[in-house]
Amino acid sequence: MLKRICIFFTLLILVFTGTACGKSTVDDIEINLAPIHEVDVRFMESFPVQVGVYIKGGLSDGCTTFRDAVVTREGNTIRIEVTTQRPKGKICTAIYGYFEKNLNIGSDFTAGINYTLEVNDYTTTFQIPRYPPQP
Secondary structure (H helix, E strand, O other): OHHHHHHHHHHHHHHHHHHHOOOOOHHHEEEEEOOEEEEEEEEEOOOOOEEEEEEEEEEOOOOOEEEEEEEEEEOOEEEEEEEEEEEOOOOOOOOOEEEEEEEEEEOOOOEOOEEEEEEOOEEEEEEEOOOOOOO
16 A cells, blocks of 8 residues: 555656646647737848848737747738747736847749738738839
8 A cells, every 4th residue: 555655646746847847738838829019021132132021029928938930922912920829827927028030031022013911910011122223
């Protein structure tokens, strides 16, 4: 009987130690779309012109962190899905924070054509400038 009790407590300690060491599963994490505060399209002076996107987004509390930014494109529309993550059920500081990301979305663009950029619920348009500038 004493041996079974010792085995039970040993297993219990291993379970708690494993979860306390930062091991988690997808079931332990909430993934949400990030609130977007600012989006800026930037053009790098290269040939062909590279397009960069600066994104400033929000972190709802002290436990929330940036997770991912996934870029997709359909014709002249570029979509960037930006997500955050936080542990489920964890008590966190109620301090709103920010993250900043710079993404290179490539060079497969044509000068003079309007493109739509959607970053979560934020939408803007841009055109690739002509180099050298036309008079």
